[in-house]
Amino acid sequence: MTDSPSASSLIIGGAASSPRAPLPTLPPLALYIHIPWCVRKCPYCDFNSHTASPVLPxxxxxxxxxxxxDQDLHAVYGREISSIFFGGGTPSLFSAEALGRLLKGVEQRIPFAHDIEITLEANPGTFEQEKFVAYRKLGINRLSIGIQSFQQQKLEALGRIHNGDEAVRAAGMARQAGFDNFNLDLMHGLPDQSLEDALSDLRQAIELKPTHISWYQLTLEPNTVFWNQPPVLPEDDTLWDIQEAGQALLAEHGYAQYEVSAYAQPGRPARHNLNYWSFGDFIGIGAGAHGKLSHPDGRIVRTWKTRLPKDYLNPAKSFQAGEKALNNDEMPFEFLMNALRLTAGVESHLYPERTGLPLESLAEHRREAEQSGLMQVEPSRLAATERGQLFLNDLLQKFLS
Structure with a gap:
């Protein structure tokens, strides 16, 4: 845990910067709710998820x-929530009755925006028609369905509990339950996957007409089964061919790429994620949840909650595991690691508005990134070039103090 940053000048990019200013307005506020249980832990998953017992608490x-x-309310008094995201784990393991009691309790504590977006993550293997009709009646108005692949061999390699037919039916059931806004999660670069395998999955997803597709490459993450027992993944040339052909196919069918792995029909990007990527605020509740909150005096604080469900449910233990106030020299990287994931970037004025620091504090590193062909030379926007999107980690390294 760190103290709040002082008002003294700090060195950023080799030049003295101005003290951080009070924020003129606070950014939009979202709520992330983590439900940490899954039917079975997938071998590629590094999220805070745990195998569910027969009866969930x-x-x-x-x-x-x-x-x-309740313990976070003092930091958001007078604000309203623009979006809620139930993530996991598999939130759709919870009953509509439990989620309804939770949403009612949240709204009693913090006002909801009139057009609030409420997203629930779900897996095809947990779809029940009656349950999803009930979810929709609660005010949940967006689903994110974890398909990953429609091909049985690939699903088995990924440790998924559903089959391709269930994945197809899930999209239809979502629509029948009244969801006119839903995302399909799909992976590529799977074990032994060919270009045609990957495009077949993508064509099937497009045929189901979701409003949003999250299409991302499988990566091997530490502390996963795949990290310790790596499968055979496609060669780099195949991965590149998949990426190029897949992006062209999505564009052809009206899915515009607006983030590294997010594609949406017009007017249908995920508002919750847009807020996150544009350095908005979010409360994080639940086992292992992270949050980020801005304060009028310029302080920006990241928080994280107790990770293990048994500890989170233990009244003798604190919900909050830690917090960190961001200091000035951390701010460029913290802001840009989100904003530069957006294909269009963000308007330049958002940096001083959301960080309290002058745009000039980025100038030296920004010029270096522009000269390297990684950032667009556009004064009114902070945006990566196409090359910068491909080498985002290299681009972000330039803004580490």
């Missing part, structure tokens, strides 16, 4: 989530 966990939120 729904009532106890909802009580804990609301108590957790």
């Amino acid at each position: 729904e009532q106890e966990y909802v009580d804990a989530l609301l108590a957790d939120l």
Whole structure:
């Protein structure tokens, strides 16, 4: 844990910067709710997820989530929530009754925006028609369905519990339940995957007419089964061919890429994620949830909650595991690691508005990134070039103090 940053000048990019200014307005506020249980842990997954017992502690966990939120309320007094995202784990393992009690409790504590977006992550293997009709009646108005692949061999390699037919039916059931806005999660670069395999998955997803497709490459992450027992993945040339052909196919069918791995029909980007990528604020509640909150005096604080469900549910333990106030020299990287994921970047004025620091504090590193062909030379925007999108980690390294 660190103290709040002082008002003294700090050195950024080799030149003295101005003290951080009070924020003229606070950014939009979102709420992330983590439900950490899955039917089975997937071998590629590095999220905070845990195999569910036959009976989930729904009532106890909802009580804990609301108590957790109560402890964060002092930092968001007078603000409203623009979006809610139920992530996991598999939030659709919870009953509509439990989620309804939770949403009612949240709204009693913080006002909802009139056009609030409420997203629930779900897996095809957990789809039940009646449950999803009930979810929709609660005000949940967007689903994110974890398909990953429609091909049985690939699903088995990924440790998924659903099959391709269930994945296809899930999209239809979502629509029948009243969801006119839903995302399909799809992976590429799977074990032994060919170009045609990958495009076949993508064509099937497009045929289901989701409003949004998250299409991302499988990566091997530490602390996963795949990290310790790596499968045979496609060669780099095949991965490049998949990426190029897949992006062209998505564009052909009206799915515009607006983020590294996010494609949406017109007017249908994920508002919750857009807020995150544009350095908006979010409360994080639930086991292992992270949050980021801005304060009028210019302080920006990241928080993280107790990770293990048994500890999170233990009244003797604190919900919050830690917090860190961002200092001035961390701010360029913190802001840009999100903003530069957006294909269009963000308007330049957003940097001083969301960080309290002058745009000039980026100038030296920005010029270097522009000269390297990684950032667009466009004064009114902070945006990566196409090459910068491909080598985003190299681009971001230029803004590390």
